[in-house]
Amino acid sequence: MNHRPIVALDFPNRQEIETFLSYFPKEESLYVKVGMELFYQEGPEIVHWLKSLGHDIFLDLKLHDIPNTVESAMRGIARLGVDMTNVHAAGGKRMMAAALNGLKEGSSDGKPPVLIAVTQLTSTSEEEMHTDQGLSCSLKESVLHYAKSAEISGLDGVVCSALEAADIKEATRSDFVCLTPGIRPQGASVGDQKRVVTPAKARELSSSYIVVGRPITRSEHPYESYLSIKKEWNGEI
Ligand SMILES: O=C(O)c1cc(=O)[nH]c(=O)n1[C@@H]1O[C@H](COP(=O)(O)O)[C@@H](O)[C@H]1O
Numbered sequence: 001m002n003h004r005p006i007v008a009l010d011f012p013n014r015q016e017i018e019t020f021l022s023y024f025p026k027e028e029s030l031y032v033k034v035g036m037e038l039f040y041q042e043g044p045e046i047v048h049w050l051k052s053l054g055h056d057i058f059l060d061l062k063l064h065d066i067p068n069t070v071e072s073a074m075r076g077i078a079r080l081g082v083d084m085t086n087v088h089a090a091g092g093k094r095m096m097a098a099a100l101n102g103l104k105e106g107s108s109d110g111k112p113p114v115l116i117a118v119t120q121l122t123s124t125s126e127e128e129m130h131t132d133q134g135l136s137c138s139l140k141e142s143v144l145h146y147a148k149s150a151e152i153s154g155l156d157g158v159v160c161s162a163l164e165a166a167d168i169k170e171a172t173r174s175d176f177v178c179l180t181p182g183i184r185p186q187g188a189s190v191g192d193q194k195r196v197v198t199p200a201k202a203r204e205l206s207s208s209y210i211v212v213g214r215p216i217t218r219s220e221h222p223y224e225s226y227l228s229i230k231k232e233w234n235g236e237i
Contacts, residue, residue, distance in 0.1 A: 002234065003209075003230075003233060003234055004030065004031045004230060005031075005183070005199065005209075005210045005211070005212045005216075005226070005229050005230055005233055006031045006032065006033050006058055006179075006209055006210065006211045006212070007030055007031070007032050007033065007212060007213070007216055007217070007226065008032075008033040008035060008060075008181070008211055008212065008213030008217070009032050009033060009034055009035070009038055009050075009217070010035055010037050010038070010213050010214075010217060011037070011038055011217070012037060012038070012041055013038075013041055013042060014042055014046060014049065017038070017046075017050075020217060020222060021053070023221070023222040023223045024222070024223050024226070025223075029054045029055060029056070030055045030056070031055070031056040031057075031058065031083075031209075032050060032055050032056070032057060032058070033057075033058040033059075033060050033211055033213075034046060034047060034050065034057060034058070034059050034060065034082075035060045035061075036060070036061060036062075039059070039061060044080055047059065047080045047081075047082060048080075051081060056083045057082045057083055057084075058082070058083060058084040058085070058086075058179075058211075059077060059080065059082040059084070059085045059086075059113075060085070060086055061077070061085065061086070062086055062087065062088050062118055063086070063087045063088070063091070063099065064087065064088035064090060064091045064095075065091065065095070066095070067094045067095045067097075067098035068098065070087060070091065070095050070098050070099045070102065071098035071099065071101055071102035072102060073102065074098075074099045074100075074101075074102030074103045074106060075102040075103075075105050075106035076106060077102075077103065077106065077113070078102065078103045078104075078105070078106025078107040078112055078113060079106050079107075079108075082113050083113055083114065084113050084114040084115075084116065084179075085103070085113050085114075085115060085116075086115070086116050086117065086118055086159060087099045087115070087117050087118070088117065088118045089117035089118060089119055089146035089147075089149055089150050089158065090118075090146070092149075093149050093152060093153045096115075096117055096149070096150060096153035096154075096155055097153045097154060099115060099155075100112075100115055100153065100154050100155060103115055114156045114157070114177065115155050115156055116150070116155060116156055116157045116158055116159055116177055116179055117146065117147075117149075117150040117153075117155055117157075117158050117159070118158070118159040119142070119143040119146040119147055119150075119158050119159060119160045119164070120139055120142055120143050120146070120160070120161075122160075122161045122180075122181050122182030122193050122194065122195045122196070123182075123192050123193055123194055124139070124194060124195075125139075125194040125195070126138065126139040128194075129142060140164060140167065143158075143160055143161075143164045143167075143168065144164070144167060144168060144171050146158065147160070147164075147168040147171060147172055147176070148171060148172065151172045151173070151176060156176070156177050157176050157177025157178060157179065157208065158176070158177070158178060158179070159179050159180070159181065160178055160179075160180060161180055161181075161182050161195035161196075161197065162178070162180040162182070162183075162197040162201060162202035162205040162206075162207045162210070163195055163197060163205065164178075164195075165178035165180060165202075165205050165206045165207050165208075166205055166206050169206055177208045177209070178206065178207055178208045178209075179207070179208060179209040179210075179211060180197070180202055180207040180208075180209070180210055180211065181193075181210075181211040181212075181213075182194070182195050182196045182197065183196070183197065183198070183199055183202060183210045183211065183212045183215070183229070184196045184197070184198065184215060185198055185199060185215055185228070185229060185232065186198055188214075188215045189214070191214060198232065199212075199229050199232035199233040200232045200233070200235070200237075202233065203232075203233055203234075203235055210229075210233055212229055215229065216229065
């Protein structure tokens with residue numbers, strides 16, 4: 001198994017990414033996540049540049065708007081040639097279906113990016129979900145509800161905590177993508193995350209992909225931290 005953790009490039013500009021990537025061997029092809037912080041500063045050019053370096057890209061903009069707006073935005077995202085992108089499942093089934101349609105229309109090679117939907121953010125606890133969102137069900141029920149909605153809408157999978165991945169796959173299908181952020185190696189600082197697991201546990205709990213930011217980007221030795229998390233994720237340590 002040689003699965004790469006997806007590295008969340010949560011930096012404010014290209015210069016800081018150049019510094020971060022200088023710790024990695026040039027030939028190391030990474031799977032990176034470009035999120036709001038970076039994209040809103042650097043725009044689509046940052047995607048073209050990272051692609052030119054040979055990296056695979058998850059564009060994480062978490063779209064959530066009326067179906068027509070999301071569909072049009074997704075047409076443009078498909079043209080960027082990213083490998084994966086996302087929406088918020090809370091936008092509803094019509095919005096998710098529109099997102100998928102936009103991606104299909106925008107991808108000239110007929111291979112639209114993988115589309116996944118955020119269920120409950122990994123920074124949300126069950127208690128916060130009750131108070132902030134006014135939901136009375138359990139967090140797991142809410143996540144499963146969103147996962148089923150995403151599947152019905154034709155999406156490839158969801159963003160969730162690894163803690164929910166096995167139940168989601170059972171409720172949907174075994175190849176339904178469960179991309180799981182909130183990953184922390186043993187002893188690492190949790191920060192604002194709530195539903196966290198180690199890379200080894202994520203593997204055990206059947207995550208499809210793990211997303212890792214600060215444990216790598218804020219490390220004094222980013223490449224060593226990346227390799228150690230990758231090994232753990234691949235069950236090699
Ligand atoms: O969609 C995401 O990528 C995402 C969803 C979610 O529920 N939780 C979550 O942490 N993320 C992203 O995953 C990354 C996690 O970063 P760290 O907490 O630094 O490892 C951040 O870039 C978040 O924006």
